[in-house]
Amino acid sequence: MTTLRVHGLTVERGAGPVIRDVGFALEPGRITALVGPNGAGKTSLLEAVSGVVAPAAGSVHVGAVNVTRHSRVARARLGLAHIEQGRAVFPGLTVMENLRLTARTPDRLDAVLELFPELDKRRDSPAALLSGGEQQMVVLARAFAARPAFLLIDEMSLGLAPVVFTRLLPVVTRFAAEGAAILLVEQFTHLALGVAQEALVVSSGRVTYAGDAQTLLDSPATLHTAYLGS
Numbered sequence: 001m002t003t004l005r006v007h008g009l010t011v012e013r014g015a016g017p018v019i020r021d022v023g024f025a026l027e028p029g030r031i032t033a034l035v036g037p038n039g040a041g042k043t044s045l046l047e048a049v050s051g052v053v054a055p056a057a058g059s060v061h062v063g064a065v066n067v068t069r070h071s072r073v074a075r076a077r078l079g080l081a082h083i084e085q086g087r088a089v090f091p092g093l094t095v096m097e098n099l100r101l102t103a104r105t106p107d108r109l110d111a112v113l114e115l116f117p118e119l120d121k122r123r124d125s126p127a128a129l130l131s132g133g134e135q136q137m138v139v140l141a142r143a144f145a146a147r148p149a150f151l152l153i154d155e156m157s158l159g160l161a162p163v164v165f166t167r168l169l170p171v172v173t174r175f176a177a178e179g180a181a182i183l184l185v186e187q188f189t190h191l192a193l194g195v196a197q198e199a200l201v202v203s204s205g206r207v208t209y210a211g212d213a214q215t216l217l218d219s220p221a222t223l224h225t226a227y228l229g230s
């Protein structure tokens with residue numbers, strides 16, 4: 001099992017840096033919650049890790065392999081997956097067709113459908129006819145089907161009610177229990193911290209807290225200070 005290590009990452013967009021000198025590690029079987037105010041740079045950070053954008057400085061390693069200059073596809077081959085903010089289903093394809101796009105084996109498809117009985121029932125429905133929450137399940141299930149070692153998830157709660165989102169979280173926990181390292185970006189801070197072991201708070205492009213997730217849940221003052229930046 002390998003670790004993903006990010007060191008001194010800086011991302012520039014237009015006017016200047018939106019991520020400055022950020023470092024962290026993702027360990028197998030662990031969930032890291034990445035939280036912070038709107039515009040803090042969370043999406044930009046994920047994009048630099050997965051290869052959507054090139055960083056201005058710093059490095060990304062998958063195990064011993066320096067992937068900083070690797071394409072997104074090359075990183076995916078090393079087990080790095082990224083569910084982008086606002087990622088949608090293929091509406092004209094059925095649920096099964098959506099999942100078959102990434103599933104490595106039929107066995108894997110069955111295992112994923114077991115995690116989402118709701119989808120199993122709708123396997124032959126066009127994805128466009130599913131509810132917003134069910135569509136988000138398809139997006140998650142499609143990522144799980146590829147069985148990535150590292151999964152970056154950007155705001156899977158977008159447009160969903162908290163009650164729908166809470167249905168998705170245990171599945172993320174199950175996937176981590178299979179050995180995946182997960183970086184979970186979320187607007188529902190407390191829900192994300194509740195399923196995570198590690199927490200990373202980013203404010204104005206800098207890490208303002210890195211450490212135990214439970215500690216942040218137990219100390220609203222620490223969380224508040226981290227959000228404001230130091």
Ligand SMILES: Nc1ncnc2c1ncn2[C@@H]1O[C@H](COP(=O)(O)OP(=O)(O)OP(=O)(O)O)[C@@H](O)[C@H]1O
Nearest residue numbers: 013014018036037038039040041042043044045085
């Ligand atoms: N394509 C782009 N071109 C120029 N600036 C951008 C681009 N994308 C993002 N930015 C800027 O970079 C900064 C960080 O944005 P980013 O989307 O990474 O933040 P975020 O933490 O994901 O915010 P949110 O919580 O709203 O999703 C913002 O100031 C934003 O305006």
Ligand SMILES: [Mg+2]
Nearest residue numbers: 042043044085
């Ligand atoms: Mg974002």
